[in-house]
Amino acid sequence: MKKTVLHDLHVSRKAKMMPFGGYDMPMQYEGIIKEHEAARTGAAVFDTCHMGEFRIGGAGALGDLENILSCDVSDLAVGACRYGFMCNDSGGVIDDLIIYRIAEESFMTVVNAATAESDFEWIRAHISKNTSLENISAETAKIDINGPKSPHIVAALMKEPIDELKFFRFMNNFYKDTELIVSRTGYTGEIGFEVYCPVGIAVEFWNDCVDHGATPAGLGSRDTLRIEMGYPLYGHELSADRNASQPAFARSISKKKGFIGSKAVLNPPIDSRILCGISIDGRRTARHGDTVKNNSGKDIGIVTSGSYSPTLGHAIAMAYIDKGYENIDTILTVVSEKYEVVGKVCQLPFYKKSTGRADIKLYLS
Secondary structure (H helix, E strand, O other): OEOOOOHHHHHHOOOEEEEEOOEEEEEEOOOHHHHHHHHHHOOEEEEOOOOEEEEEEOOOHHHHHHHHEOOOOOOOOOOEEEEEEEEOOOOEEEEEEEEEEEEOOEEEEEEOOOOHHHHHHHHHHOOOOOOEEEEOHHHEEEEEEEOOOHHHHHHHHOOOOOOOOOOOEEEEEEEOOEEEEEEOOOOOOOOEEEEEEEHHHHHHHHHHHHHOOOEEEOHHHHHHHHHHOOOOOEOOOEOOOOEOOOOOOHHHOOOOOOOOOHHHHHOOOOOOOEEEEEEEOOOOOOOOOOEEEOOOOOEEEEEEEEEEEOOOOEEEEEEEEOOOOOOOOOEEEEEOOOOEEEEEEEOOOOOOOOOOOOOHHHHOO
């Protein structure tokens, strides 16, 4: 199993380690709920060094990326980033990723750990001779810090001001004279940052974040945070055999261009299911793979993610259900191997008070 550059640090802090995406990753330190609340009300720092980063450039890069990605790339400004899908010919999602425009003909993609190797091969097979492709994952560390107190921490650690950095934008900055990238894309819903830095300074930067007040957080709380926001996770809400139109992330799918799989994505099967939120009273929750039934006991869907919501105080889940049952407040039953729970369809996201898009200046005053 692979290890990130921060692995020994996690073990020394007695984190509970578990496999994720081919890596031995921290699931929690002092507890998922505490770490979840730190991201919502203070600051939480996450090891996301397992993610993959590719550099794509050259005269053919823009045209190739327009063909490979579901989102529009040509109107992406230098210094901006965008969420999108890589689809196969049948419209299934090979991976979801974020594309960064570093310069006019230079881009960086950030992909999921479990699919990084196959993603790289897919991209390499679909680029022209005028496009260069480089896997920079081994030399790049990625650390995320989220929460309303994170702007103060990041501002204190960076050489250049961050107060003008907007949502889904990034900037070059310096940490102790080492150049790095700071972006704002977010996977928790709260205001925060992704820091891409050389692996050689990752441990020092992590410790500085903690010394300035950030709570070390594992992937367990990262999962509960993203479920509250209704964000997808590859292998749960997204997969190669599920049409990219089904998660209802229309903003990530261009209608202005053709891309690999676009015919199938823009004209999905009539009987395809749709992703919905389910609110469940109490703490007993649904889990990935549980069956969803209507009030007559008919199977109408499957749960992709479920959790107790520390912020809302009750269980929540996301599920793909048959069209016709997606109306708000429709009563559904979720059946697991050991029990059944009753819930109702609700609008995503579950958590409505996210600060992710807020003006940083409001948190630096």
